[in-house]
Amino acid sequence: xxxxxxxxxxxxxxxxxxxxxxxxxxxxxxxxxxxxxxxxxxxxxxxxxxxxxxxxxxxxxxxxxxxxxxxxxxxxxxxxxxxxxxxxxxxxxxxxxxxxxxxxxxxxxxxxxxxxxxxxxxxxxxxxxxxxxxxxxxxxxxxxxxxxxxxxxxxxxxxxxxxxxxxxxxxxxxxxxxxxxxxxxxxxxxxxxxxxxxxxxxxxxxxxxxxxxxxxxxxxxxxxxxxxxxxxxxxxxxxxxxxxxxxxxxxxxxxxxxxxxxxxxxxxxxxxxxxxxxxxxxxxxxxxxxxxxxxxxxxxxxxxxxxxxxxxxxxxxxxxxxxxxxxxxxxxxxxxxxx
Numbered sequence: 001x002x003x004x005x006x007x008x009x010x011x012x013x014x015x016x017x018x019x020x021x022x023x024x025x026x027x028x029x030x031x032x033x034x035x036x037x038x039x040x041x042x043x044x045x046x047x048x049x050x051x052x053x054x055x056x057x058x059x060x061x062x063x064x065x066x067x068x069x070x071x072x073x074x075x076x077x078x079x080x081x082x083x084x085x086x087x088x089x090x091x092x093x094x095x096x097x098x099x100x101x102x103x104x105x106x107x108x109x110x111x112x113x114x115x116x117x118x119x120x121x122x123x124x125x126x127x128x129x130x131x132x133x134x135x136x137x138x139x140x141x142x143x144x145x146x147x148x149x150x151x152x153x154x155x156x157x158x159x160x161x162x163x164x165x166x167x168x169x170x171x172x173x174x175x176x177x178x179x180x181x182x183x184x185x186x187x188x189x190x191x192x193x194x195x196x197x198x199x200x201x202x203x204x205x206x207x208x209x210x211x212x213x214x215x216x217x218x219x220x221x222x223x224x225x226x227x228x229x230x231x232x233x234x235x236x237x238x239x240x241x242x243x244x245x246x247x248x249x250x251x252x253x254x255x256x257x258x259x260x261x262x263x264x265x266x267x268x269x270x271x272x273x274x275x276x277x278x279x280x281x282x283x284x285x286x287x288x289x290x291x292x293x294x295x296x297x298x299x300x301x302x303x304x305x306x307x308x309x310x311x312x313x314x315x316x317x318x319x320x321x322x323x324x325x326x327x328x329x330x331x332x333x334x335x336x337x338x339x
Contacts, residue, residue, distance in 0.1 A: 006049040014043035026051040066305070067115035067123045069099045075221065075248040076277035077292060078127060081148070084298040085124060092306060094121070101128055116141050122305045124148050127192075144308030148301050149292070151193045156316050158308070160301045163320040164194050167290040168201030168243075170325045171272050174288075175241045176209050177334040180270060184215035184239035186229050186253060188246055192221070195245050198274060202243055214239045221245070223252040230256045240269055241331070247273040247280050247289055254285055254330065270331035276323075286329035293323045 012019040017036055024032040025040040032040075043049075066089050073079050086096045097118060101111040112134050115123055123138060126148040135157055138145050147159035175183055185202060188195035203213055215233045219226035226249035233239065234257070244250035250273030257263045257271070265271055273280060276291035300319045307314045327333055 006047045008049070008051070011040060011043045011047060011049045014047060015039040063119045063121055064093060065095045065097055065118060065120045067097050067099060067118065067120040068126065069101050069111055069115065069123065069128060070126045071101055071128045072221075073100075074223070075127075075246060075275070076279060077149075077246070077248075077275045077294070080277070081126065081294050081298065084294060085126075085148070085301065088298055088302045092302065112138065116143060122146075122309050124301060124305060125150065142312065144305060144312070146301050146305045146308075148297065149194060151197075151318065158304045158316045158318065160297050160304065160319045160321070161194065161197075162290075162292045162297065163322045164197035165201035165204075166320075166322055167274060167325075168198040168203075169205040170201075170290060171243045171274075172202045172205035172209075174325060174334070174337070175243070175270065175272065175331070176206070176211065177337060178241070178270065178332040179334070180241035180332070181211055182214040182237075182239045182241070183211065184217070184233050184242040185213055186217050186219045186226055186233070186242060186244045186249060188219060188221040188249070190218060195221075198245055219245065219249045219252075221249060223248060225249075226252040227256050229253075231260070234261055234263075238269070241272070242269060243272050243274075245274060247275040247277045247287060249273075250287055250289070250330075251279065251285055254287070265330055266332045272331050276326050280326070281328070288328045288331040288333075289326055291323045291326050293321050296321050 008019050008022045012022045017040060021032060021036050022040050025037050068082060068085060070078055070082060082098065089096055097120070099111045099115055116138070120143060123143060123145040125145060127150060135145065135154055139156065145157065147157060149161055151159040151161055183206065185199060187199055206213060217229035217233050219229045226244065230253045242253060244253050250271055254265055254271050257269055258265055263269055271287070273287050273289035276289045279285060280287040280289050300321070304317050
């Protein structure tokens with residue numbers, strides 16, 4: 001027969017403290033004196049005791065689990081951001097369960113339903129947009145949610161993004177100052193608010209200067225789609241500059257332009273991306289790009305979610321954080337340029 005599990009009562013007896021003291025030591029956020037913590041953990045180690053997190057969740061009604069749903073991890077921005085989110089939540093005593101979802105409403109709906117089955121305390125949806133019925137389902141279940149790097153037209157939904165409209169406008173101003181007039185744009189997935197806002201800011205700034213978009217293709221935030229998009233764009237009357245909706249696609253664009261079309265970057269065409277993922281700084285790409293302020297985005301997301309967990313009536317917040325244009329060697333830098 002297997003050995004019976006050690007109970008908190010046995011740990012309390014070994015440590016010479018109350019059973020409630022043992023509970024406080026193993027409850028994130030609860031207070032206990034240093035001496036009590038030391039005695040309880042020593043007794044627990046000697047007896048081989050581990051607290052039953054699931055049983056505690058049933059009693060308290062709080063699982064201290066956060067569901068993190070993401071559509072894809074190809075883009076380097078998301079693995080880095082998810083690591084930061086996980087670390088920040090763990091520091092606050094929460095465990096993180098990561099769920100993968102496709103872009104379709106059916107896929108996302110099924111994943112959200114599964115997350116709710118885990119009795120999570122909250123949900124962070126990164127790179128996915130949710131339907132109104134799904135957000136209402138979460139509200140009805142009393143589970144707060146924050147959108148990360150996405151936004152939607154729901155006054156009850158909190159969202160944290162970079163300032164995508166301002167970022168797109170910065171790229172347009174930079175390319176115009178560099179003397180570019182035949183300017184192309186390779187869009188991401190058109191169902192994403194990030195894509196729409198980046199393009200809107202970009203096009204508005206161009207048109208304010210009397211310049212119309214020279215060419216436009218859709219890359220869907222995918223490298224292979226971006227490859228095909230740039231081939232179409234450069235078939236006739238190619239642009240002299242291209243803004244690409246994220247770095248993941250921009251790498252494909254640069255490789256295609258240089259190694260298949262035999263053009264020089266930035267001599268023949270300037271390329272600018274968005275995100276500032278680690279590979280953007282590699283010498284092979286040296287990509288000029290708009291930096292998404294991931295640390296600040298993560299801090300805001302965690303603060304909003306934990307506030308909603310503590311007080312369900314906390315008002316929804318929409319946060320758009322400005323990020324700088326990082327100048328490197330993939331685009332012509334205007335003489336004397338200052339942002």
